[in-house]
Amino acid sequence: MKVTIERTALLKSLGHVHRVVERRTTIPILSNVLLSAGGGGLQLKATDLDLEVTETAPADVGRPGATTLPAHVLYEIVRKLPDGAQVSLETGEDGGQLQLRSGRSRFSLQALPESDFPDLAAGDMAHSFKLGAGELKRLLDKTQFAISNEETRYYLNGVFLHVAETDGQSLLRAVATDGHRLARLETPAPAGAAGMPGVIVPRKAVAEVQKLIEDPEAEITIELSPAKIRFTLGAVVLTSKLIDGSFPDYARVIPTSNDKFLTVERKDFSDAVDRVSTISSERGRAVKLSISAGKLVLSVTNPDSGSAVEELEVDYDGAPLEIGFNARYLIEIASQLESDTTLFKMNDSGSPTIILDREGASALYVLMPMRV
Structure with a gap:
């Protein structure tokens, strides 16, 4: 793999994906970010097996290929490079090392093979609809504070998204509760949301989506199945497992x-x-x-x-x-x-x-x- 990319573009993409990587993990490959260079540019992917974020950044690809590098180390290196710098990434024949060059800086980083990197995004998403980024952020911002921290009540550890019919109107509702307080926010259901299963989006996925929304005027594509949900925000794709449980009948309280x-x-x-x-x-x-x-x-x-x-x-x-x-x-x-x-x-x-x-x-x- 050989690719040249602007430091600003690489840092922005790394900033979006590296947050998913847990700093302490017993599985070495989960500490890494997957770099894939191809016709579309440089794709970066990170996962903790429950959540996966991918982003494609524009880059000059000299030789297609893929490798994985320690996510937090790579982020810190790129963050400390000067503004406007060009970053060159190149793997050797054996793929065990990656050479990062920028100006007078040279780094040789230990790589792990891309074949070991897990893929969370496989599977068919049966439901799909579009929602304004500002509206989604509002749904999450106004409810996430009430998410329960009790791991024993795991089905309360997220935001419940579902469609409700009220007075002949379809509403997309976000609900969170910890048993002491309940937050519920609703917005007119977008086209395509009818018939979607009620899903519990985990706390970490909620927090990442909130951080990824930078332009409230943008449109987000939301796809979901009974087990997973995927948010597409421009070049960024976030896929998360859903909480496997039944949200309580909140209307009763x-x-x-x-x-x-x-x-x-x-x-x-x-x-x-x-x-x-x-x-x-x-x-x-x-x-x-x-x-x-x-x-x-x-x-x-x-x-x-x-x-x-x-x-x-x-x-x-x-x-x-x-x-x-x-x-x-x-x-x-x-x-x-x-x-x-x-x-x-x-x-x-x-x-x-x-x-x-x-x-x-x-x-x-x-x-x-x-x-x-």
């Missing part, structure tokens, strides 16, 4: 009879929660909301450090109510909302509360109360 409505200025509320929770215990993190006509009192009591109280003017005309929540969860949900005001739909101190921008908003959050 979204209350339908909450009749106490509280409207509050979003930023004022979030800042107040942040202030009073300063003295809460790291373990408890509970803040009490005492709600009455036109008034909300936030309070925290910590036997070890004291107490804090803050009062806010609100729009509320229901019966007085006291309810407790995890302060961090309240702040995280508030940060996902987009309007200046936040609507809380409550029932009683022991029932889940709905939080949203306004009635009928596309983003809906459910938060379980805490005892205070």
